[in-house]
Amino acid sequence: MLNVAFVGCGRISDLHALGYQRTPEARLYGVYDLDPARARAKAEEWGATKVYRTFEEVLGDPAVGLVEILTPHHLHGAMTVAAAKAGKHISVQKPMALDLGEADRMVAAARQAGVVLRVYENFVFYPPYIKARELILAGEIGEPVSFNLRVRTGVGKRAWSIPGDSWAWRFDPATCGGGPLMFDHGYHNFSLAMFLMGRPDKVSAWIGATEIFPGSGLLVDAPAAVWWTYGGGQRFGVMDVVYTSDLAIDTEHYADEARLELTGTRGVVFVNRMTGKLQNRAPVELYRDGVTTSFEHVPAAWEESFVAATLDLVEALAQGREPSLTGERGRDVLAFALAAHRSAREGRVAAVDYGPEGA
Ligand SMILES: NC(=O)c1ccc[n+]([C@@H]2O[C@H](COP(=O)([O-])OP(=O)(O)OC[C@H]3O[C@@H](n4cnc5c(N)ncnc54)[C@H](O)[C@@H]3O)[C@@H](O)[C@H]2O)c1
DSSP states (O other), rough: EEEEEEESSSSSSSHHHHHHHTTTSEEEEEOOOSSSSHHHHHHHHHHHHHOSSSSHHHHOTTOEEEEEOOOOOOHHHHHHHHHHHOOOEEEEEOOOOOHHHHHHHHHHHHHHHHHOOOEEEGGGGGGHHHHHHHHHHTTTTSSSEEEEEEEEEEEEOOOOOOHHHHHHHGGGGHHSOOOOOIITHHHHHHHHHHHOOEEEEEEEEOOEEEETTSSSEEEOOOOOEEEEEEEEGGGGEEEEEEEEEEOEESSSSSSSEEEEEEESSSSEEEEESSSSSOOOOOOOOEETTTTTEEEETSOTTHHHHHHHHEEEEEEEEHHHOOOOHHHHHHHHHHHHHHHHHHHHTTOOEEEEEHHHOOO
């Protein structure tokens, strides 16, 4: 039995708890949050045995085998290195760090301690994207040529309630590392582009700004457009992101909708939804040879991607294999995201820095 401790019991922690309710091989054993009342309430809700008063107490508990770091981004690096030194396996939420130097130190600390470091990212476990990958690997669209993702962020009547403190740190680059849409949320999209098409080499981006509500003075980092190449320019990806506070999106979670069109030499795969949906179409469709096939029954509930991500790590630890998302892969995705931001800042094409080991 793997005992897991959550560090940070904010908005996303509820979806992390789900996976542990579905496996007999691990349990949510303890929780810690800077806000002790929040930690106590969550421990009760999830049936966790221990509530810790400090992070050091978590690391000092010999019963804890895995630490799930679910805190704002600027804390990920130091917490991961400390957890590795304490001999704990680590799952750290995306993006793993604010810069590549910090990411390298995290990977090195885990290697040195001989513990597993997994950078948590749920999009690559979302069943419609898994289905898209299966179709690509089965050769259904021929050779993939272009990845085209359209992201629409708005408001949702049934959307999650997100506490003010969960928003606040995302608007401060010192705690978030970048903007809420292109760095925080954007990480998922960069990760997905790598999952489906491989590692890009060069990136161009333009990132604009929109007030979150008219008159608020608070800016989100959209509209934005990013494009990149793979394999020295034979294949490419494009992502365009729009935020508008007037666009109603049907969702039970975040009011983000993403439509993916993946074109190959012989066909096209469409993934028509994500946390929210705009269209009444099957989650996945395949066009080939004049025929469109709809995959109506692919599970499209967003929380399923969290359960699958959690179970992958639990299984990896039980079997002694690498998790699907390693620290090294988290570093690659971060390098991609940072290259896009560098390009937007400098107004020119940026190469992705995979570091001496990954080049
Ligand atoms: N799709 C996804 O996978 C997804 C969605 C949302 C958030 N996230 C990621 O999850 C992480 C947390 O995001 P969130 O939305 O839950 O944020 P949040 O602000 O809602 O929660 C963060 C929690 O950390 C606590 N905290 C802050 N400093 C701490 C410290 N020093 N020690 C212990 N606890 C501390 C806060 O009190 C809060 O409860 C981020 O990395 C974010 O990018 C991922």
